[in-house]
Amino acid sequence: MRNRVVGNLAIVAVIVGVMTCAPDELCFTENGSEVRIDFKRIIYPDTDSAFTENDTLIFLQIKALDTDSVFVQMDTLSTVVLPINTGSDETTFLFDTERGAYALELSYQRKQRLIPADCGPEQIFDELAATTFSFDSLAVIQPRLIDPPITNVEIYH
Amino acid sequence: MLRSIISTVLLFSSIGLFGQVQIEEDTTRVRPPRPPKVKKEPEEFIPTSVKLGLDLNSFARNFWDENKSFQEIQVDIDFRHYLLALEFGTSDVSESGEGFSYQNQGSYFRVGPDLNFLYSPEHHHAVFVGLRYATSTYDDELEYDTEDAFGTTRISSFNDKAKAQWAELVTGTKINIWKGLFIGFAIRYKFLKSVKSGDLEPYWIPGFGENRMDDNDQFGFSYYLWWRFGFRKRPTKNDAVENLK
Numbered sequence: 001m002r003n004r005v006v007g008n009l010a011i012v013a014v015i016v017g018v019m020t021c022a023p024d025e026l027c028f029t030e031n032g033s034e035v036r037i038d039f040k041r042i043i044y045p046d047t048d049s050a051f052t053e054n055d056t057l058i059f060l061q062i063k064a065l066d067t068d069s070v071f072v073q074m075d076t077l078s079t080v081v082l083p084i085n086t087g088s089d090e091t092t093f094l095f096d097t098e099r100g101a102y103a104l105e106l107s108y109q110r111k112q113r114l115i116p117a118d119c120g121p122e123q124i125f126d127e128l129a130a131t132t133f134s135f136d137s138l139a140v141i142q143p144r145l146i147d148p149p150i151t152n153v154e155i156y157h
Numbered sequence: 158m159l160r161s162i163i164s165t166v167l168l169f170s171s172i173g174l175f176g177q178v179q180i181e182e183d184t185t186r187v188r189p190p191r192p193p194k195v196k197k198e199p200e201e202f203i204p205t206s207v208k209l210g211l212d213l214n215s216f217a218r219n220f221w222d223e224n225k226s227f228q229e230i231q232v233d234i235d236f237r238h239y240l241l242a243l244e245f246g247t248s249d250v251s252e253s254g255e256g257f258s259y260q261n262q263g264s265y266f267r268v269g270p271d272l273n274f275l276y277s278p279e280h281h282h283a284v285f286v287g288l289r290y291a292t293s294t295y296d297d298e299l300e301y302d303t304e305d306a307f308g309t310t311r312i313s314s315f316n317d318k319a320k321a322q323w324a325e326l327v328t329g330t331k332i333n334i335w336k337g338l339f340i341g342f343a344i345r346y347k348f349l350k351s352v353k354s355g356d357l358e359p360y361w362i363p364g365f366g367e368n369r370m371d372d373n374d375q376f377g378f379s380y381y382l383w384w385r386f387g388f389r390k391r392p393t394k395n396d397a398v399e400n401l402k
Contacts, residue, residue: 032250064306064307066308069307070305083305083306085305086305087303087310088310089304091307102372109356111358112301112312113299113358113360113370114257114259114360116367120256120257120301121257121259121312124358145180
């Protein structure tokens with residue numbers, strides 16, 4: 001009886017040894033490199049309460065330091081999605097609007113990782129913060145950049 | 158005639174008397190003999206042997222994957238139903254592709270107990286479940302080019318003496334096939350991963366495998382070949398009792 005059990009176990013050991021598992025390699029990632037900025041207007045219906053609604057601005061152009069690229073030109077928008085400088089820990093955006101010119105410097109932490117096998121490397125941008133800005137006020141809503149982008153920063157007028 | 162009537166009456170009356178005879182119940186209690194008291198020997202947890210093993214699964218992968226190199230040895234010491242397992246391994250993993258290269262070198266160590274469900278001093282087969290605490294130390298480096306609206310930048314990120322630790326639930330077998338030679342396998346469920354690293358999230362953790370950020374658990378498999386070195390030849394009293402069971 002015992003020999004039979006041992007024999008069966010030996011067979012199982014050999015079979016399992018022959019089996020090998022290939023790991024699934026998924027390229028899917030939700031990390032992004034674009035920041036989404038929503039423009040909001042603060043409404044005060046009375047002295048005790050306030051709410052916000054979308055604020056539509058006419059942008060003459062939106063640029064960033066360290067690049068000649070123009071991300072937005074002559075457009076009316078309440079939300080913009082802008083690429084950050086992936087080779088640096090900060091990006092400064094310049095907003096030229098009909099209301100005036102504004103600047104916004106965003107800093108972030110970069111982490112690198114290699115997604116399994118053929119997918120290659122990617123950067124993860126997190127801990128987004130507005131270090132300098134000339135808008136009235138703003139708030140960082142989502143400090144991590146994800147794809148598709150969701151609102152990272154709300155700028156209030 | 159009278160004699161026969163008297164005889165018949167006596168016969169019937171004797172039968173009736175006979176039917177009323179009560180057999181007295183034997184109320185004497187007889188105690189079964191008590192088995193002689195066997196003084197229970199305290200369990201001896203003195204190691205009887207040590208098995209030195211090589212992970213053939215790691216070794217074989219060196220042949221078909223030139224970008225990865227693995228070595229792992231295992232030592233187990235048996236304490237009757239229990240085994241103390243010590244595992245040590247090294248790995249060298251490199252990945253490269255379009256515009257990137259990744260290198261990882263490190264070592265790992267696992268330690269933990271196994272419970273052998275097939276224990277017998279006559280043979281040394283094992284069907285076991287066990288737990289492991291595992292720790293890993295490694296260096297890794299990732300280099301690649303990133304291209305965006307701001308231009309092309311060469312990113313170089315590395316970890317120096319980074320550490321990771323995790324736990325494992327292990328089950329498997331160890332089968333004696335010839336003299337001191339054993340084969341067997343271990344299936345590992347790796348969990349409670351904790352990684353300390355800098356700006357580079359390691360792609361590989363020696364001993365754990367691929368480090369998926371959104372998946373903290375991992376399954377592993379080892380296929381071992383062991384050689385057993387016995388410490389003592391005579392079975393103990395405990396072993397003799399075990400054989401009687």
